Every structure is written in C-alpha cells, then in structure tokens.
Amino acid sequence: MLDNLSYSLKDALKKLAGKTIVDRAAVDELVKDLQRALLSADVNVKLVMDLSKAVRTRSLDEQLPKGTNVREHVLRIVYQELVRLVWASTEVRLEPQTILMAGLQGSGKTTTTAKLARYFQKKGMKVAVICADTFRPGAYEQLSTLCTRIHVPCYGNPAEKDAIKITREGLAALKEHELIIVDTQGRHALEPDLIQEIIDLNVITKATHRWLVIDAALGQQASEQAKRFHEAIGIDGVIITKMDGTAKGGGAMSAVAETKSGIAFIGAGETIEDLERFDADGFISRLLGMGDLKALYEKASEAIKAEDVDVNAIMKGKFTLRDMYKQLEALNKMGPLKQIMGMLPLGNMELPDGVLDVTSVKMVRYRIIMDSMTPNELDDPTLINSSRMARIAHGAGSTPDEVRELLKYFKTMQRTLKGLRGAGSGSKFSMQRLMKKFSGQQ
Amino acid sequence: MFGGLRERLQAVRNRLSSSIGAVVAPPAAEQDTTSPVASSTEPVKTAAPSFVDKVKVLVLERELIVSEKNVAEALSELELTLLESDVALPVTDAIIISVRKNLVGKHRKIGESVDAMVVSALKMALLEVLGKGFDLKEYITSHPHPVKILFTGVNGTGKTTSVAKIGSYLHKQGFSVVIGAGDTYRAGAIEQIAVHAERIGIKIIQHKEGADPSAVLFDTVQYAISHKIDVVLADTAGRFHTKSNLMNQLDKIKRVMKPDLVVYVDEAVAGNDAVIRAAEFDRTIGADAIVLTKADMDSRGGAAISIAHTIGKPLMFLGVGQGYDDIIPFDPVGVVNELLDSA
Numbered sequence: 001m002l003d004n005l006s007y008s009l010k011d012a013l014k015k016l017a018g019k020t021i022v023d024r025a026a027v028d029e030l031v032k033d034l035q036r037a038l039l040s041a042d043v044n045v046k047l048v049m050d051l052s053k054a055v056r057t058r059s060l061d062e063q064l065p066k067g068t069n070v071r072e073h074v075l076r077i078v079y080q081e082l083v084r085l086v087w088a089s090t091e092v093r094l095e096p097q098t099i100l101m102a103g104l105q106g107s108g109k110t111t112t113t114a115k116l117a118r119y120f121q122k123k124g125m126k127v128a129v130i131c132a133d134t135f136r137p138g139a140y141e142q143l144s145t146l147c148t149r150i151h152v153p154c155y156g157n158p159a160e161k162d163a164i165k166i167t168r169e170g171l172a173a174l175k176e177h178e179l180i181i182v183d184t185q186g187r188h189a190l191e192p193d194l195i196q197e198i199i200d201l202n203v204i205t206k207a208t209h210r211w212l213v214i215d216a217a218l219g220q221q222a223s224e225q226a227k228r229f230h231e232a233i234g235i236d237g238v239i240i241t242k243m244d245g246t247a248k249g250g251g252a253m254s255a256v257a258e259t260k261s262g263i264a265f266i267g268a269g270e271t272i273e274d275l276e277r278f279d280a281d282g283f284i285s286r287l288l289g290m291g292d293l294k295a296l297y298e299k300a301s302e303a304i305k306a307e308d309v310d311v312n313a314i315m316k317g318k319f320t321l322r323d324m325y326k327q328l329e330a331l332n333k334m335g336p337l338k339q340i341m342g343m344l345p346l347g348n349m350e351l352p353d354g355v356l357d358v359t360s361v362k363m364v365r366y367r368i369i370m371d372s373m374t375p376n377e378l379d380d381p382t383l384i385n386s387s388r389m390a391r392i393a394h395g396a397g398s399t400p401d402e403v404r405e406l407l408k409y410f411k412t413m414q415r416t417l418k419g420l421r422g423a424g425s426g427s428k429f430s431m432q433r434l435m436k437k438f439s440g441q442q
Numbered sequence: 443m444f445g446g447l448r449e450r451l452q453a454v455r456n457r458l459s460s461s462i463g464a465v466v467a468p469p470a471a472e473q474d475t476t477s478p479v480a481s482s483t484e485p486v487k488t489a490a491p492s493f494v495d496k497v498k499v500l501v502l503e504r505e506l507i508v509s510e511k512n513v514a515e516a517l518s519e520l521e522l523t524l525l526e527s528d529v530a531l532p533v534t535d536a537i538i539i540s541v542r543k544n545l546v547g548k549h550r551k552i553g554e555s556v557d558a559m560v561v562s563a564l565k566m567a568l569l570e571v572l573g574k575g576f577d578l579k580e581y582i583t584s585h586p587h588p589v590k591i592l593f594t595g596v597n598g599t600g601k602t603t604s605v606a607k608i609g610s611y612l613h614k615q616g617f618s619v620v621i622g623a624g625d626t627y628r629a630g631a632i633e634q635i636a637v638h639a640e641r642i643g644i645k646i647i648q649h650k651e652g653a654d655p656s657a658v659l660f661d662t663v664q665y666a667i668s669h670k671i672d673v674v675l676a677d678t679a680g681r682f683h684t685k686s687n688l689m690n691q692l693d694k695i696k697r698v699m700k701p702d703l704v705v706y707v708d709e710a711v712a713g714n715d716a717v718i719r720a721a722e723f724d725r726t727i728g729a730d731a732i733v734l735t736k737a738d739m740d741s742r743g744g745a746a747i748s749i750a751h752t753i754g755k756p757l758m759f760l761g762v763g764q765g766y767d768d769i770i771p772f773d774p775v776g777v778v779n780e781l782l783d784s785a
Contacts, residue, residue, distance in 0.1 A: 040531040042713030045522060105736060105764075106598030106709065110630075135764070137637030142630025145651075188739040215598060219528035219713025221739065242597060245682040246722075247715035270597075270627075 022059055022073070030074060031056045042250035044223045047085065047257055054081050085257055092264060092277070094123050096178040098171075098205050102198055102229055103213035105186030108241035110139060112213050112267055113183040114146035115275040119265075120179050121152060128177035130170035131156030132163040132201060133185040143183055150272060153177070164200055171205065182207070189228030202233040211237045211264055214252040222251030226258040237264035240278075244268040321378045324410055325370045365398065366406050372396040381407055450523040451564065451782060458516040458545075458560040508548045508559075517542060528744030530717040533571065533751045540567035561782050568782075571747055572774035576731045576756035578608075579615055582673060585702060588620075588666035590674040592659075592701035594692060594727055596719055597680030599709045600735035600761060602631060605677045606638035608733075608759065610766040613644060617672040622662030623648035624655040624695065627679040635677055642766060645671075655679065655691065656698040663699050676701065683722035692727050703730045705758065708749060710737040716745045717752045724753040735761035738768070746772075 031052045038048045058077045099116070101109045110133070117127045129147055131154060133139035140156040147154035155170035167182060174180055182205055187194035202210060212226060212235045229235050238259065240252040243266050256263055263278035370378065372395030377383050384392070384407065386400070393400045517538055524534040544563035582589045591608075593601045602625065609619050621639050623646055625631035632648050639646035647662040659676045666674045676699060681688035696704070706729035708716055723729055732753075734746050737760040750757055757772040 036531065039525055040714045042528075042715070045526045104711065104739060106600055108598055136634065138630035138632070138634025140630070141633040142628065145629035188736070190739065215712075217596075217709075217712040217715040217719075219711060219716070219745065220526055221528065221711045222713075225711075225739070242682070245596060245684055245715065246718045247713070251713050 022064065024060065027056060027059045027074065030059075034078065038250060041248035042217075042219045042222070042254075043085075044220060044251075044254035044257070047223075047254055051081050051085060085253060094120070094125060097180075097208035099179070099181045099209045099211060100198075100202055100205055100207035100233070101181065101183050101211055101213060102233065102235070103186060104188050104215070104218070104225060107186065107213045107215045107218075108267060109133075109186065109213045110143050110183050111146070111270075112239055112241055112265075112275070113143060113181050114150070114152075115267060115272055116181055116265070117147065117152045118150050118272045119275050121150060126176070126178045127181070128153045128155065128174040128179070129181045129183060130154075130167055130174065131183050132167045132170075133183055134161050134163045134166065135185045139183075139185070146272065163197060164204060167201055168204055180205075189225050195228070195232050198229075199232050207233075209237055209264075210235050211239055212255065212259065212261075213239045213241055214255050215247070216240050216242045216245065216249040216252060217247035218251035218255075220251070220254075222255045223258045226255035230259040235259040236261050238262070239265045239267065241267040244270075244274070321370060321373070321381050321410060324413065325367065325378070365402065366409070369393075369396040369398055369403055369406050381410060448780065448782075450527065454516060454520045454523055455557070455560055455564060455782065457519055458513060458564075459557045461512050461516045508545050510542070510546050513542065513545050524744065524747075528711075528713055528716075528748070530714045530744075530748040530752070533717065533748045536751060537567045537571060537747075540570060565778055565782055568747070568778045569774060571751040572778065573750050573754065573756045575772055575774045576758040577771070578612075578731075578758055581703070582612070582617060587670070587672045588663065588674050589672065589703070590663055590666075590676065590699055590701040591703045591705055592676045592678065592696065592699065593705050593707055593733075594678055594723060594729070595680060595707035596682055599680065599707050599712075601625075601680060601707045602635050602638070602677055603764075604707050604733050604735055604759070604761055604769070605635065605675050606642065607761060607766055607769040609639070609644050609675050610642040611759075611769055612673055612675075613642060618670075619644050619673045619675060620662055620666050620669075620671045621646045622659040622674060622676040622699075624659050624677045625679040626651055626653045626655050626658065631677075631679065645669075656695045659695055659699040674699075683719050683726070689726050696727060704728050705731050705733055706749075706753075706755070707733045707735060708745065709735050710745045710760075711739050712745050714748075717748050720749045720753050724755070729753055729755050731756055731758040733757075733759045733761065734772075738762040 034055060035048050035052045038051065039045065043051075055074070055077055058081075059074050062073075062077070064073050101113055103109045110131075113129055117129050120127045129143060129152060131140045131143045133143075140154075140158040144154040144156065153174065155166070155173055157166055160166050163185065170182075171180065182201065184198060184201060185194070187198065189195065201207075210233045212229050214222060214226070218225075226235065226238075236259075238252055238256050238261060240249050240263060243249060252263065265275050266278050267275050369392060372392045373384075377388065377392075384403075389400045389403045393403050396403075520541065521534055521538050524537060525531065529537070541563050544566055545559070548559065593605055595601050605621060609621055612619050621635060621644055623632045623635045625635070626649060629651070632651060636646055636648060645665070647658060647665055649658045649661075655678060659674075662674055662676065665671070676695075678692065678695065679688075681692065683689065704727060706720060706723050708720060720729070720732075732749055732755055734749070734757060737746075746757055746760075757774070759769050760772050762768045762770060
C-alpha cells in the first residue's frame with residue numbers, strides 16, 4: 001500500500017548515510033525528496049510544506065544526540081513529524097454506543113458499516129445497524145444482505161424517503177442492542193441540504209462517535225471535505241477504505257490532521273473480515289519501510305493460535321511443504337498473503353507477483369492436495385516423482401498438472417524466502433537484524 | 443468543476459506575464475550582463491540562446507528573448523497550483539516542461555502582449571494533455587448496431603450510476619438502450635441498477651447475485667441483437683487493478699461480449715492513485731474513453747488532466763451530480779478556454 005511512498009523516502013534517507021555532520025545541502029535535498037514523496041501520496045500541499053519546514057529546521061537546529069548518526073537523527077525527526085501528522089489512534093471502547101457513518105459518495109460507507117458490525121460482533125457485543133441511506137437504489141438491499149450473512153439485525157425501509165424518520169424508528173426498534181451503527185447516504189460538502197440532514201441525524205441519534213469514511217485514493221480534496229464535515233457534526237475518527245489498492249492514503253492522512261481526530265480503522269479487502277484497527281506508530285513504521293510487526297501479531301493472535309503460523313520458521317528460510325500447509329490453513333483467517341507479507345519487516349523487497357496472487361480457491365485446492373501426501377513427501381518434496389504425483393493427484397481428486405503447479409508454487413515461494421535470507425549477511429538471521437537492515441542502517 | 447483551478451491558473455498567468463514583462467523595463471541592463479543566462483538547472487530541450495544572439499536580437503530586431511530565469515519562479519508557482527489541484531506529480535512535471543519549452547527562447551517584440559504569449563503557452567500545454575474529447579452520439583451513429591459499451595473501474599467510483607445516466611442521456615437522444623447488470627458481486631448492486639433502469643424506462647438484463655457476469659452480458663448482447671437495440675451498456679463490479687483474478691474475469695467478459703468501447707470510470711476527487719490505476723486498467727483491459735464522476739465535489743478537476751495525460755484517451759463525460767441529467771459531454775477546448783480566457 002504505502003510502498004511507493006516509503007520507497008522514495010528511503011531513497012532520500014540513503015543519501016544521508018555515512019554523513020557525520022548535518023549538512024545543509026543534504027538536508028535540503030532530503031526535504032525536497034520528502035516533499036515529492038508526500039505529494040505523490042496525496043498528502044495535502046499545505047501540510048507537506050509545514051512538515052518539510054519543521055523537518056528542515058529541526059534537523060539543522062537540534063543538537064545531534066550522542067551515539068546517533070545523522071541519518072538516525074533525521075529519520076527520527078521525520079518519523080516524529082509524521083506521527084504528529086496522523087495524530088493518535090482513535091480509542092474504540094467496547095461499550096454501549098451509537099456510531100454515525102459519514103462520507104462522500106462511493107467511499108465505502110455501507111461495506112464498512114457491515115465490516116464494523118462484524119468487528120464488534122466478534123468482540124462479543126450485541127450489534128445492530130440502521131440503513132439511513134434513502135437515496136441510492138439498492139442501498140438497503142446491500143446492507144441487509146451483508147447483515148443477514150453475519151446475523152446482525154438491520155433496520156430500514158426502502159419505500160420510506162425520510163432518513164430522519166427511519167433513524168428515529170430504528171433507534172426505538174433496536175433499543176435492546178448495545179451498539180448501533182447508522183449508515184448514511186453519501187454526500188459531499190457542497191450539498192447544503194444533505195449536510196443539514198446529517199446534522200439532524202447527529203442530533204437525534206446522539207451519536208457517541210461520528211466517523212468519516214475516506215477512500216484511500218482521495219486526493220487534495222480530502223482536507224476541505226473533512227473540514228466541512230467536521231464543522232457540521234464534529235468528526236472524531238476516520239476510517240480509511242480501499243487500502244488494498246495502490247492508493248497511499250495521504251488524503252485520509254490530511255483529513256485526520258484537519259479534524260484533529262485519529263484513524264479508527266483501515267479497510268483493505270472485499271470480504272467482511274477485512275477491517276483492521278489502526279495503529280499510528282505501526283502506520284508510520286510501515287511508511288518508512290520498517291514493517292508493522294505489531295499489527296501482524298495482533299491479527300494473528302485473534303485469528304489463530306500462535307503455533308499455527310510460524311513467522312520465524314518462514315523467516316529462517318527453513319521452509320517446507322509443511323510450513324506452506326500451515327500457512328495456507330491460517331491464511332483464510334488472516335487474509336491474503338500479500339497483506340501479511342506487507343506487514344512483515346521486509347522493507348520493500350520486490351516479491352514476484354505470482355507468489356502472492358494465489359487465490360483463496362486455489363489455496364483450498366492446494367491444501368487438499370497436500371493432504372494426500374505422505375509425511376516424507378511433505379518434508380522433502382524432491383521425493384515426488386511422476387508415479388507419486390499420479391498417486392497424490394488420484395487421492396486428492398485432482399490432476400497431476402495441478403500437483404505440479406503446487407510444487408512450482410512451493411518452489412517460487414521457497415526461492416523468494418531464500419532470497420530474503422540471502423540478502424542478510426551470513427547464516428544467522430534474526431528478526432532484529434532484518435528490521436535494522438530494512439530501516440536503512442546497514 | 444474546474445472553477446478552483448481556473449482561479450489559480452489566472453493568478454499564475456498574471457504572475458508569468460509580470461515576470462516576463464519585467465524584462466522590458468531595463469532593456470539596457472540586458473546588454474551589460476556578462477554572464478549568459480545559461481545557468482539552467484534542469485535540462486530544457488531548447489538550447490539557451492547565447493549572449494551574442496540575445497544582444498543581436500535585441501538591437502537588430504527590437505525583440506527580447508524570454509530566458510529561463512524570467513519564468514522560473516512563476517513556473518514553480520504553477521507547479522504548486524497544479525499539485526494542489528490534484529494533478530498527479532508526473533503529469534505536473536510534463537505540463538511544466540511543456541510551458542517552459544513554449545516560453546523559453548521565444549522571441550518577443552517589445553510592446554507585444556506578454557499576456558497573449560503566456561496564455562497560448564498554457565493553453566497549448568493543457569490541450570496537449572487533455573486530448574480531443576469523444577463524441578459518443580457520433581460514434582454510435584457511425585458504427586453498426588448494437589454498439590456494445592463496457593464500463594470498468596475500481597470500487598465506488600460510480601460505474602452503476604454513470605451507466606444509468608448515460609442510458610438516460612442516450613435514451614433522450616432517441617437511441618434504444620439495454621443495460622446488462624454485470625455487477626453480480628456486490629450485495630444490492632443488481633437491485634440498484636434495476637431500479638435505475640425502471641425509472642428511466644430502459645430494458646435491463648439481469649441474473650442472480652453471484653452469477654457469471656460474462657453470461658449476463660452475453661445474454662444482454664444477444665437480446666440487443668434479436669431486438670435490434672442500438673446500444674448495450676454493460677455494468678461491471680468494481681475491482682482493483684491489483685487483484686489479478688478479478689482482472690482475469692474482466693478479460694473474460696471482454697472476450698465473451700466483444701465490446702466496441704471500453705469505458706474507464708474514475709472519480710474527479712481521486713489523487714495521485716488515479717494515474718496508477720488508470721494506467722494499469724489501460725494496460726490490462728484497455729480503455730477507449732473515460733468517464734469522470736463526482737466532478738461536482740471538486741472545483742479543481744486535476745484528476746481529469748492526470749488521467750487523460752496518462753493513458754492518452756479522451757474524456758467522454760463528466761458526472762456532476764446525483765440526478766440522471768447530471769452528466770455533461772466533455773469538451774476540452776471549451777474547458778481550456780474557460781480556464782484561461784476571461785478577465
């Protein structure tokens with residue numbers, strides 16, 4: 001997601017490597033690169049200017065702390081300033097509350113509403129949603145279909161045109177529920193009628209939270225829109241959606257700075273489980289290419305027991321079919337491999353596209369095929385000759401071609417991970433060293 | 443839309459004019475300068491005129507040569523203006539280079555309007571980027587019916603709404619239209635397009651949720667052929683260019699229904715990512731024209747410039763509101779003139 005941004009940032013930081021004194025020209029150059037990187041990530045122009053000014057003055061004025069080199073010093077300043085930019089993570093409490101969703105058309109409010117319902121439901125809360133989108137055809141059908149799948153009650157009435165009335169009735173009908181999420185129609189700041197509507201909705205729902213849903217691809221317009229929404233209803237959290245594309249979310253970052261709120265959640269995928277808590281430190285770490293281990297572990301511990309996914313085994317480079325099996329087993333719960341790899345501290349290692357693009361359907365097929373292998377074969381796939389292949393295919397109800405494809409996938413995977421290991425110096429290989437390596441302190 | 447960009451461009455234009463105009467004030471000073479202004483930091487294709495040339499031109503022809511230094515400051519202002527207007531970084535660079543190329547080294551008669559020169563340079567740069575526009579009506583009339591139009595794009599850009607608007611637009615122009623409900627993935631999508639179709643009085647072909655979109659769209663085309671319908675509008679599910687399985691599905695749709703036009707839909711408020719995904723869609727599926735939605739949200743319109751420049755395909759329509767009539771055919775010359783002529 002934030003790949004390109006962190007890539008150019010790291011390029012900029014590399015230029016400071018080996019410098020022992022803070023050199024004005026080098027800092028200027030870094031600031032210029034930083035500006036370009038942030039601008040191409042859609043961060044608001046004014047914010048970028050402020051940020052780069054702060055980085056520049058601080059880098060030049062602040063005393064170099066003992067025992068750190070220039071690069072660390074500047075990196076720390078960039079990091080701190082970026083953290084300041086995204087403010088803090090919004091606190092999400094598991095207590096009775098009402099959440100009002102706001103946002104532009106097509107930013108993903110309805111999908112996010114269902115994802116949120118699922119999130120709180122998994123945390124053991126009694127959740128219900130109200131569909132106050134009376135404008136878009138099919139909005140109620142969409143939300144109620146999604147809610148039916150997770151058994152969450154959804155209040156709405158496609159025939160009623162008055163959002164306020166629906167919400168009032170919905171609140172009364174859903175009194176029993178601890179947490180109510182109100183999905184609203186998409187609107188933008190230049191539509192006074194709709195802004196008035198959301199102000200009214202805010203008043204009658206007495207919403208505990210008013211979350212602004214922002215598309216990761218939103219550009220310079222983000223600040224302005226966020227400002228207007230903030231003035232109208234007082235936004236206290238931002239949800240960034242569509243982070244599974246190539247957009248970098250700089251617009252959303254600007255929105256956060258504008259509303260002085262925090263990023264509550266990040267949506268990254270089309271299934272109802274694809275919602276994660278936002279963690280500012282982690283976000284920035286990832287931005288700077290240091291990997292976000294915390295988020296990975298959080299996600300992993302929620303989905304599966306620790307031994308299910310052995311990150312360390314993968315990182316050690318000892319990777320057998322067994323590991324791959326475990327991985328595939330865990331995968332359905334954890335989301336696509338690409339996302340997981342994004343969270344590992346691999347910096348911006350270029351992984352071959354094919355490795356990550358295995359669809360979930362294929363994953364299931366692969367597991368079934370591996371179920372038909374003997375323990376020996378799992379440990380040492382080189383044993384598999386054509387007669388064994390035929391046997392495996394027969395047992396799994398597939399074709400030898402598919403078995404061959406699986407082995408090929410395994411090999412690519414193995415090679416990729418070996419490549420990562422090879423990038424380190426020597427055979428001993430620890431997480432920490434990798435972290436260090438990719439944070440740019442060779 | 444474009445109102446904000448227009449305001450800013452006017453400011454830059456004044457700035458450029460004044461910085462070039464300022465050279466006129468001390469014409470003598472120009473002759474005293476010993477160092478030729480070849481201190482160009484960034485390479486420009488036009489060679490910097492030598493000092494001798496300058497003097498010669500000034501003395502003999504009573505003309506001035508616009509130097510890079512004259513415009514540098516104003517150009518960096520233009521750069522910021524474009525960036526603030528959501529014009530993507532690489533596209534901004536291209537525009538700046540084009541304006542600079544058009545201005546630097548130009549001979550200017552003393553007394554000739556600086557303003558006109560600047561305006562024409564900016565206009566040329568913008569027109570170069572925006573391309574020619576696309577007349578759908580004309581396209582439909584001149585091609586064998588049914589004309590099959592496939593709509594693609596990432597999630598939430600407004601494909602379904604645009605299909606409805608264009609359906610309504612063509613319907614009013616007297617064409618017969620059928621819509622294929624190819625978004626079988628998103629919950630409520632079929633209901634959404636069905637309601638739209640009913641309201642505007644257009645036939646819709648739909649299957650159940652979860653059906654194969656290729657099948658739906660194939661049926662739609664078959665229906666159009668047997669009922670002698672003029673235009674097939676094929677809606678599809680939103681998908682990210684990073685999901686290869688979904689892109690493959692789109693490829694299959696394309697193979698099955700053989701669209702005459704592939705229309706890429708994106709939103710005017712998108713930032714730099716607009717360029718990346720437009721390029722990716724263009725590369726994998728292809729795009730013949732662009733529809734830009736949500737243009738009413740944004741007075742800057744930078745995404746239009748970015749996308750058009752990146753994939754070099756014409757903008758067909760702008761979506762400017764929530765009603766069925768809120769769609770306007772895009773006319774680049776008109777837009778550029780509106781941006782720069784006035785005051």
